[in-house]
Amino acid sequence: MNGIGFHSHDHKSCIFEAVKAAEEQCCRQGLQLTPVRKRSLEILLEEHRAMRAYDLLDRLAKDGFGSQPPVAYRALEFLTNNGFVHKIEKLNAFIACTHRESGHMPVFLICSQCERVSEIVLPEAEEIWSGVETTSGFSITTALLEIEGVCAACKVNTDK
Amino acid sequence: MNGIGFHSHDHKSCIFEAVKAAEEQCCRQGLQLTPVRKRSLEILLEEHRAMRAYDLLDRLAKDGFGSQPPVAYRALEFLTNNGFVHKIEKLNAFIACTHRESGHMPVFLICSQCERVSEIVLPEAEEIWSGVETTSGFSITTALLEIEGVCAACKVNTDK
DNA sequence: CTTGATATGTTATAAAATAACATTTAACAA
DNA sequence: TTGTTAAATGTTATTTTATAACATATCAAG
Numbered sequence: 001m002n003g004i005g006f007h008s009h010d011h012k013s014c015i016f017e018a019v020k021a022a023e024e025q026c027c028r029q030g031l032q033l034t035p036v037r038k039r040s041l042e043i044l045l046e047e048h049r050a051m052r053a054y055d056l057l058d059r060l061a062k063d064g065f066g067s068q069p070p071v072a073y074r075a076l077e078f079l080t081n082n083g084f085v086h087k088i089e090k091l092n093a094f095i096a097c098t099h100r101e102s103g104h105m106p107v108f109l110i111c112s113q114c115e116r117v118s119e120i121v122l123p124e125a126e127e128i129w130s131g132v133e134t135t136s137g138f139s140i141t142t143a144l145l146e147i148e149g150v151c152a153a154c155k156v157n158t159d160k
Numbered sequence: 161m162n163g164i165g166f167h168s169h170d171h172k173s174c175i176f177e178a179v180k181a182a183e184e185q186c187c188r189q190g191l192q193l194t195p196v197r198k199r200s201l202e203i204l205l206e207e208h209r210a211m212r213a214y215d216l217l218d219r220l221a222k223d224g225f226g227s228q229p230p231v232a233y234r235a236l237e238f239l240t241n242n243g244f245v246h247k248i249e250k251l252n253a254f255i256a257c258t259h260r261e262s263g264h265m266p267v268f269l270i271c272s273q274c275e276r277v278s279e280i281v282l283p284e285a286e287e288i289w290s291g292v293e294t295t296s297g298f299s300i301t302t303a304l305l306e307i308e309g310v311c312a313a314c315k316v317n318t319d320k
Numbered sequence: 321c322t323t324g325a326t327a328t329g330t331t332a333t334a335a336a337a338t339a340a341c342a343t344t345t346a347a348c349a350a
Numbered sequence: 351t352t353g354t355t356a357a358a359t360g361t362t363a364t365t366t367t368a369t370a371a372c373a374t375a376t377c378a379a380g
Contacts, residue, residue, distance in 0.1 A: 137312030152297030
C-alpha cells in the first residue's frame with residue numbers, strides 16, 4: 001500500500017485489474033487493445049498521475065515503440081475515446097480512469113501543490129446536468145469538470 | 161437585437177455596459193485597464209464567441225498594437241485573472257464574461273455544431289462544490305465546468 | 321491471393337504558449 | 351529637477367502541444 005492519489009490503495013493489483021478489465025471490454029466491443037495501446041494504458045496506470053503526451057512518448061520509445069508524437073497521441077486517442085483514459089484539459093495531460101464501473105461523467109480534483117489528480121464520482125452532478133438539459137434545451141454529450149485547489153494532505157503540510 | 165449566444169439580446173448596449181463595468185471595477189481595485197487590455201476586452205465582447213489568442217492578436221495588430229504572441233497572451237492573462245474573460249480549455253479559446261454580477265464559478269455550454277459558447281450560472285453547483293470540500297478535505301480554488309453538446313437552435317436545424 | 325480496413329511508423333508542420341530581454345511610462349522620493 | 355522604481359509594452363527566440371500527410375505492415379473477408 002502507498003499514498004498515490006489522495007488516499008492509499010494496493011497499487012499493483014489496481015493496475016492488474018484495470019488492464020484485465022480493459023482487455024475484457026475491448027474483447028466484448030470488438031476493439032483492439034494492441035501492444036502500444038496496452039502498454040500506454042499500463043504506463044498511465046503505473047504512474048498514477050496526469051502524464052503529458054510527450055512524457056508517455058518517451059516511455060513508449062524506450063520500450064521499443066515508435067518515437068514520434070503520433071505514436072503517443074494515437075494511443076491516447078484510442079484510450080480516451082473508449083473511456084480507459086481521461087484528458088485533464090487544465091494540465092494538457094492524461095490520466096488512467098479509476099472509475100470504470102460507473103457510466104459516469106468524470107470529475108477531477110487537481111491539487112495545485114502536489115500536482116496529483118484524483119478522479120471522483122458525483123451522482124448529484126448527473127442530476128444537475130439533466131436539469132440543464134430540460135431547462136435550456138441543450139443536449140449534453142460530454143461534461144468536463146475539473147476542480148483545482150489544495151488536497152487534504154498538502155493542507156496539513158502547509159499548516160506546519 | 162440579434163441571435164448571438166443561444167438567445168437574443170441587445171448586443172451593443174451589452175458591450176458598452178460591460179466595458180463601463182470593467183473600468184469601474186479596475187478603478188475601485190487599483191487595476192490598470194490599459195489601451196491593449198481595454199481593446200482586447202472590447203474585441204471579445206464584440207465577437208461574443210470564444211476566440212483563439214492568435215485571432216485576437218491579429219485584431220490587436222490591425223488596431224496598431226504589437227503583433228507578437230505575448231501581446232495577446234498578456235492582455236488575456238490580465239483579463240482572465242480579474243474575471244473579465246474566461247478561458248474555454250476544451251477549445252483553447254477565450255470568451256468575455258457575461259455574468260459579472262455573480263461571484264460565480266462559471267459554467268459553459270459549448271455547442272459542437274455552431275461552436276457557440278454560452279455562459280450560465282448554476283447555483284446548485286455551488287452547493288455541490290462545498291459538499292466536495294467537506295467530504296474530501298479538498299480546498300477548492302477554481303472549478304472548471306465545460307459542457308459540450310448541441311444547442312437548442314442546432315437541434316431544430318438538424319431535425320429538418 | 322488480393323482487396324479493404326485498421327494499425328503503425330515516419331517526416332514535416334501547425335498551433336498554442338512562454339522565456340528572456342530591451343524600452344517606455346508614470347509615480348514618487350531625493 | 352533628477353534619479354529610482356515598478357508596471358506595462360514591445361521584440362526575438364524557443365518551447366510545448368498537437369496534427370497532417372504519406373509509406374508500410376497486418377490481417378480478415380471475398
